[in-house]
Amino acid sequence: MYGYGATGETKKRTLHQDDIDGIRHIYPESEPGNQTPNTPSAPSGVSSGTPNTSYSFSATTTDADGDQVAFKFDWGDGTESGWTSYVGSEESASMSHSWSSEGTYQVRVKAKDAYDAESGWSATHSIIIRIILLEVDPLSLDFGELGKGSSK
Numbered sequence: 001m002y003g004y005g006a007t008g009e010t011k012k013r014t015l016h017q018d019d020i021d022g023i024r025h026i027y028p029e030s031e032p033g034n035q036t037p038n039t040p041s042a043p044s045g046v047s048s049g050t051p052n053t054s055y056s057f058s059a060t061t062t063d064a065d066g067d068q069v070a071f072k073f074d075w076g077d078g079t080e081s082g083w084t085s086y087v088g089s090e091e092s093a094s095m096s097h098s099w100s101s102e103g104t105y106q107v108r109v110k111a112k113d114a115y116d117a118e119s120g121w122s123a124t125h126s127i128i129i130r131i132i133l134l135e136v137d138p139l140s141l142d143f144g145e146l147g148k149g150s151s152k
Contacts, residue, residue: 037063037089037111042123043073045107049129051100057125058094059109067113073097074121076105086114099129 038061045057059071068086075081075097084093099105106124 034067034113034115034117035064036117037061037067037069037113037119039119040071040109040111040122042125043107043109045125045127047127049127050132051102051129052098054096054098055127056094056096057107058092059111059122060090060092061111061119063089063113065113067115069111069113071095071109071111074108075099076107076124083112102130104128
């Protein structure tokens with residue numbers, strides 16, 4: 001049953017039967033409502049890589065209400081992913097990203113539940129992107145003593 005509070009807002013109320021006075025209305029002091037998901041731990045993934053190669057990162061969190069959650073990643077390069085598909089509380093979700101420039105990037109993640117309540121951003125996970133240079137020894141060819149054939 002619903003009634004109106006002193007300020008006009010709609011409040012859910014519980015009815016209790018009183019043997020002497022009949023029915024009386026009891027308003028709960030507060031209703032729990034939807035809680036935000038817990039802030040995820042830092043995303044898990046590789047800690048180094050090369051430019052223009054896609055790397056996968058995953059995240060998990062819990063939701064006190066048991067709601068499904070989705071994740072959004074901040075890639076540390078000025079871009080963010082879209083939201084992942086919803087997964088169950090305590091299940092992981094993954095997304096991939098590639099960086100075009102060398103550097104150290106701080107990847108972080110946040111969660112939202114099915115009712116759009118968002119957590120804060122997680123701690124960061126560092127990934128170092130660098131071009132790998134291969135050292136090649138100069139070719140050394142040994143032709144023996146040219147011009148001197150062996151005679152048998």
